[in-house]
Amino acid sequence: MRENRLRQLWRENRTAVNGWLAIPSAFAAEVMAHQGWDTLTVDMQHGVVDYQAMVTLLQAISTTATEPLVRVPWLDPGLLMKTLDAGAWGVICPMINTRDDAARLVAWTTYAPRGARSFGPVRAQLYGGADYPAHADATIVRFAMIETAQALDQIDAILSVEGLDAVYVGPSDLSLSLGCKPSFDDVEPKVAQAIDHILERAHAHGVVAGIHNGSVEAARARAARGFRFVTVSSDARLLAAGSQQILQRMRAP
Structure with a gap:
């Protein structure tokens, strides 16, 4: 069984x-994967990636040691199972x-x-x-997104579920x-307290x-406080930011 380096x-x-x-x-995913990220997450919730495209992105990532994860659109059994069957080494569920x-x-x-989980690891195997079927349960990683006031109230009950490997905070939601106000980094004090509580x-x-x-800067600070999985930017944001930097320099007086 292929090891999950995230674990x-x-x-x-x-x-x-x-x-x-x-x-x-797939080429953009391949380029990203070859830069040395520990993990790359295919976003099927807010990105513009459908299932078939997701499979090609997982195939591109698999040319490297980067671990392939997927954020599924919702808590849906069929899509969760098909995502794992496609070879995702972890799922983030909103x-x-x-x-x-x-x-x-x-x-x-x-x-x-x-x-x-229904059996049929077509690409995952x-x-x-x-030997994927014998080791999959202990290899893949399950993230529950914590991003609502209701989840905050229920945090201990959620965390008590056996087999849940990680929680993933969505600061904006x-x-x-x-x-x-929605924000990733400069969150209001009420939200900062909630994030600290989830971490604790x-x-x-x-x-x-x-x-x-x-x-x-925000990712490094949160890692120092004990977060052991930090997302920093996306392919779309990096493409936009790089373009902006070039254009600003080219058009400077």
């Missing part, structure tokens, strides 16, 4: 640096608000008798190895849910905490 990083108490893929281009939500996420990504409770339950960031 190895966490065993060593190191922070994984994650990139984000919103562009449905809007997990209750313990029941988290339990369904774990069940639908775990084979029987512990779970309810090619990527992971012939969490901000909106708490009545604040995750540590108490032995669950890894991850978070979305808008800048390297």
